[in-house]
Amino acid sequence: MGVQMTNCCGFSLKHGTIIIGVVQSIIAFMFLVLSAAYAENPHELVDMSDPSIVPDLTILKVILIIISVGSALQCLFSIFLIFGAETNRPGLLTPWLILNPIALGVYILATLTAIIHHTSLNMTPFIIGHMLLGIIIVLIVAYKIMCVWNFYKHLKSLNF
Known part of the structure; x- marks a missing residue:
């Protein structure tokens, strides 16, 4: 079944989907540039943070490369979404509709892992902050996915 939507934040589903694609491609490109730059020099991240919580430089470099690849895919699929x-x-919307729920699931798992990892310590502000920020991000991403999914279903019903 699902939720039927006729607009996205006051815009038509088409224009809302285009806005989602533009905003997300800009954000993904920024993440791509930053993570690629820090993957080249991961020691700069260690210099800026507490070294006791930062993993080994090779592990950090691998994580940054994975983030760069994910951001590049997100940017590409967001451009597909716009076009x-x-x-x-609707075929060009499909990659975005596959990647974003997967990325949301990975984000939820990573947030839960961070919360579980820090429960043994007296980190109540960290845990509450992560939970609140995580809930806000999950709600925003779920709304974006619902908007794009409803536009996809609309296009499919028109036999495009």
Whole structure:
């Protein structure tokens, strides 16, 4: 079944989907540039933070490379989303609709892992902050996925 939506934040589903694609491609590109730059010089991140919580430099470099690849895919699929919405091609929306729920699941697992890892310490502000920020991010991403999914279903119903 699912939730039927006719607009996205006051815009039509088409324009809302395009706005989601533009904003997300800009954010993904920024993450790509920053993570790629820090992957080249991971010691700069260690210099800025508490060294006791930062993993080994090789592990940090691998994590930053994974983030760079994920950001590049997100940027590419967000551009597909923009062109798919503009040209009414639901096939171009599909990669975004596959990647984002997976990315949301990975984010939820990473947040839960961070919370569980810090429960043994007296880190109540950290845990509460992570939970609140995590809930806000999950709600925003779930809303974006619902908007794009409803536009995808609309295009499919028109036999595009």
